[in-house]
Amino acid sequence: ALPAAAQICSCNNVTKGDLTDAIACGCTDVPALKSCTKAGTSFGSCVPLLKQILEAEGVEQSKALCEHFSHSRAELFEIISAGPS
Structure with a gap:
C-alpha cells in the first residue's frame, strides 16, 4: 500500500492522504x-489510481x-460477441 504522503496527482499536487481524507x-466516487x-482534472492519467484508492478504502465502484x-466493458464485449438473438 502507498503511504499517505505518496503523490497521486502531480499536476495538482494531491497526495494519497488528501484523497483518503476526502x-x-x-467523497465516494x-x-x-x-x-x-x-x-485528475488536468491531464487525467491519475484517474485509475483514484478508482483504486476508493476501492482500497472500501468504496465499491461501478464498472459501467x-x-x-450501465454495462461494463466486459459485458459490452459479451453482448457484441453473442450477436443478434
Whole structure:
C-alpha cells in the first residue's frame, strides 16, 4: 500500500492522504474526488489510481463505461460477441 504522503496527482499536487481524507469526508466516487481535491482534472492519467484508492478504502465502484451506460466493458464485449438473438 502507498503511504499517505505518496503523490497521486502531480499536476495538482494531491497526495494519497488528501484523497483518503476526502473519502472520509464523504467523497465516494471519482467525480466527487475530482471536485474536492482537483486530482485528475488536468491531464487525467491519475484517474485509475483514484478508482483504486476508493476501492482500497472500501468504496465499491461501478464498472459501467459511464453514467449513461450501465454495462461494463466486459459485458459490452459479451453482448457484441453473442450477436443478434
